[in-house]
Amino acid sequence: MYLLYTIIASLVSFFILKCMKKRRYCTDLKRLDGKTVLITGGNSGVGKEAAVALAMRGARVIIACRDPDRAEKAVREIKSRSHSLNVLHMELDLANLRSVREFCKSFLQREKRLDVLVNNAAMPSVLDWTDDGFSMCFGVNHLGHFLLTNLLLSRLKECAPSRVLTLTCSTYKYQKLDFQDLNYNLLPFFTYCRSKLANIYFSQELARFAEGKDVTTYAVHPGFVQSDWTCHYSFLFRMLTQVIMWMFFVPCEVGAQTVVYCAVSDEAAKHSGGYFVDCRPSTLRPFARDAGVAKKLWEASERLVKLV
Template identity: 50%
Template sequence: MNELLLIAGIFIAVLIFFRQFVRGAQCKSKTKLHGKTVIVTGSNTGIGKATAVELAMRGARVILACRNQVRGEAAVAVVKRESGSKNVVLMHLDLASLKSVRSFAQTFLKSEERLDILINNAGVFAQGTTEDGLGLMFGVNHIGHFLLTNLLLERMKESAPSRIVTVSSNLHNLGNLDLDCLRTHKEFGMGDSLIDIFKIYSHSKLCNVLFTHELAKKLQGTNVTCYSLHPGLYLTNAILV
């Protein structure tokens, strides 16, 4: 009897996990986006590329903000082919370099008149350091997007109603922040073991959520709205890009 209850409990737990994290919900909106301009970071693969295809199908002008030029060009071709839209362009963006983030923002602001949606999607799950000496995951997953968002914010206010969407993770629930580390400019987001890397990734996703929450409060009344989300489980090569 106890064994049957245990098996039943495991089955129910697996079912709940599948429904919550694997299958997830589907967007039922059919809203068209003609005349809108959207940036999707990390859009040469995975969630970012799938998002870019959907947005292009809805009529948006889609900017693929990617680090790797060759992969980015290949992604543009795929997005154009699958969406049937020609209004898809590539702009170089390396979130592991604050210089690159500033260069991207400068190029975008000179070439594009509006920005309706910014999707901070790019992310890594790997050890290393950024060009500026930050832990790679902290630098790419949070700091790079933090700077990018702030550099583009005025253009988004001019284009309002507009929105900022930051892809986080349910793993943010396992994260915490070392504020002393931030204040003293010590290396942040460094670790040696797989457990350390897992924790640092969770910390970076918590930063995404907290940033979104605070920015949403600051932007009240501007018609620029902010959202963070958990995308569900997805087979991606975030470890590699």
């Protein structure tokens, strides 16, 4: 009985601390009229909330996702909540590099502007493989966005000043990259951590690659949010995780604040390649700031997606 009371008291304490913790909100009121924003995975979670917020600021918002039905439903919701009709969707499957190439070809033909690219879509810790034979986390979370960004970089440069936001996670700190096995797919959580570390290196190297082109980049950790990533798991796991998320995680609307901040803030533009948490720059672990590793990952990624 004592153990039960201890557990209950601990949970209550954690809940109170969570409620007391204040999260920063984006207070920059800059509008994005005439600008085009592309958000991968913008049909749910943080991506959808960011789409609503940026559409409210006047941006033309395009959400890219693989399920047309879910995308259409999300577009209707985003239009309703943002009171903007300038929202649409395009089909994109980041687990298929051919789909990424076809998407970029279509986008460049249809859209004359790209001012903000938000690499938001991500796969959770699942043991699965992409159509091209990469582990799902590494293939979708890193390689898919790597190819997407590179193929759209010319349009970003034409529309400069422009921005690239890549969502990552603080779990990056639990793993390092192994260049002998970048396609690691053994322990799901560690696979996810490596993909999120790759996102950080990618953002840093992209900042160096685009230096002088007025294209700034940001690695964004939205916090631990109450998203629907558990849909890939069993019913029991989903139920347990939903309880934990309700107690300790923040709503997706709050998580999207740092995305919005990095999309509009002049202050953020001074920290290209930086890692942002809670609407401000944050310090990375030393190993995650290794420019040599970032460059090596970029070159390896070019080969893997056949850009060279």
